[in-house]
Amino acid sequence: PPERPVLGIETSCDETACAVYDGERGLLAHRLHSQIRLHAEYGGVVPELASRDHVARIHELVRQVLAESGVPAAELGGVAYTAGPGLIGALMVGASVAAGLATALDLPLIPVHHMEAHLLAPMLEERRPTFPFVALLVSGGHTLLVAVRGVGDYELLGESLDDAVGEAFDKTAKLLGLPYPGGPELARLAEAGNGSRFKFPRPMTDRPGLDFSFSGLKTAVLTTLPQAPEAADRADLAASFQEAVTDTLAIKCRRALDATGYTQLVVAGGVGANLRLREKLGALAQQQGFELFFPRQAFCTDNGAMIAYAGWARRAQGRATHAGPLFTTPRWP
Ligand code: KG4
Ligand code: ZN
Numbered sequence: 223p224p225e226r227p228v229l230g231i232e233t234s235c236d237e238t239a240c241a242v243y244d245g246e247r248g249l250l251a252h253r254l255h256s257q258i259r260l261h262a263e264y265g266g267v268v269p270e271l272a273s274r275d276h277v278a279r280i281h282e283l284v285r286q287v288l289a290e291s292g293v294p295a296a297e298l299g300g301v302a303y304t305a306g307p308g309l310i311g312a313l314m315v316g317a318s319v320a321a322g323l324a325t326a327l328d329l330p331l332i333p334v335h336h337m338e339a340h341l342l343a344p345m346l347e348e349r350r351p352t353f354p355f356v357a358l359l360v361s362g363g364h365t366l367l368v369a370v371r372g373v374g375d376y377e378l379l380g381e382s383l384d385d386a387v388g389e390a391f392d393k394t395a396k397l398l399g400l401p402y403p404g405g406p407e408l409a410r411l412a413e414a415g416n417g418s419r420f421k422f423p424r425p426m427t428d429r430p431g432l433d434f435s436f437s438g439l440k441t442a443v444l445t446t447l448p449q450a451p452e453a454a455d456r457a458d459l460a461a462s463f464q465e466a467v468t469d470t471l472a473i474k475c476r477r478a479l480d481a482t483g484y485t486q487l488v489v490a491g492g493v494g495a496n497l498r499l500r501e502k503l504g505a506l507a508q509q510q511g512f513e514l515f516f517p518r519q520a521f522c523t524d525n526g527a528m529i530a531y532a533g534w535a536r537r538a539q540g541r542a543t544h545a546g547p548l549f550t551t552p553r554w555p
Pocket of ligand 1: 495
């Protein structure tokens with residue numbers, strides 16, 4: 223029988239989100255509450271405040287998506303939640319709510335790996351990739367190149383040896399005096415700048431391999447900062463940084479496609495919302511003749527739809543429901 227719709231809950235960081243996904247009818251409802259304003263005055267996510275706000279928001283969001291989806295709770299096929307990686311207190315909110323619902327409704331409880339959900343997010347779009355493909359996962363905590371052969375069949379091709387690319391965006395934004403969240407702010411500033419003014423390295427592109435390193439780039443920006451006293455200089459600095467990062471990512475993506483022989487590239491995770499990256503990979507795809515897939519921008523950053531989809535996909539495979547103590551983990555390879 224077709225797998226019934228799955229409720230997905232995401233609380234790993236600073237978005238409270240949930241959604242209902244159905245295999246035949248697609249995404250039935252999704253809602254998100256961003257905590258950006260709550261954390262803004264601290265210049266970053268404050269874990270304790272994040273957990274408390276998830277508690278305050280999650281029930282109403284669940285109620286709303288269930289009502290909007292038109293699926294009676296008892297007809298769900300399971301409840302999926304982000305089990306990790308993420309902030310442990312924040313994760314435990316979503317996990318507890320999911321476990322409570324699953325117990326009350328006698329439904330399977332489905333722990334989801336947050337990065338797997340990012341990786342599968344393009345499947346929520348009408349134009350979607352087919353297996354196998356290469357995935358570039360670029361978020362605040364991860365920079366990964368993955369060979370994806372199917373749901374649950376992944377080979378790690380490369381990763382960042384130090385800062386994640388989103389983290390590099392955020393730290394560099396802080397150096398430039400931009401408010402939290404830095405990545406999108408830096409991208410906005412870069413739009414007005416000259417990206418070829420400052421020469422920054424394309425780290426680890428001059429040797430073989432698919433690993434990344436971004437911490438040196440942040441240091442390069444720091445040492446260049448005195449040459450950029452005016453607002454216009456700062457825009458040039460931001461643009462030059464963004465060029466270096468997106469060039470580096472594009473070079474490694476091309477290399478990963480060559481190494482695997484795959485002809486489809488998926489880009490997901492928060493930095494996948496970066497327009498310059500999209501533009502650059504789009505040009506490369508045309509030139510090299512591979513197909514490029516992005517989730518819509520709202521599903522690049524954290525959201526409930528990708529958790530509902532990943533949970534549904536796992537159920538459809540008959541896999542990975544959880545028994546025993548409630549599973550959450552801040553780190554999950
Ligand atoms: O996937 P995500 O929402 O959360 C994590 O799982 O980490 O990614 C958030 C990261 C942050 O570092 C944020 O600065 C970055 O994605 N980000 C961007 C853009 N939008 C979000 N970085 C560059 N350009 C953007 N437009
Ligand atoms: Zn994420």
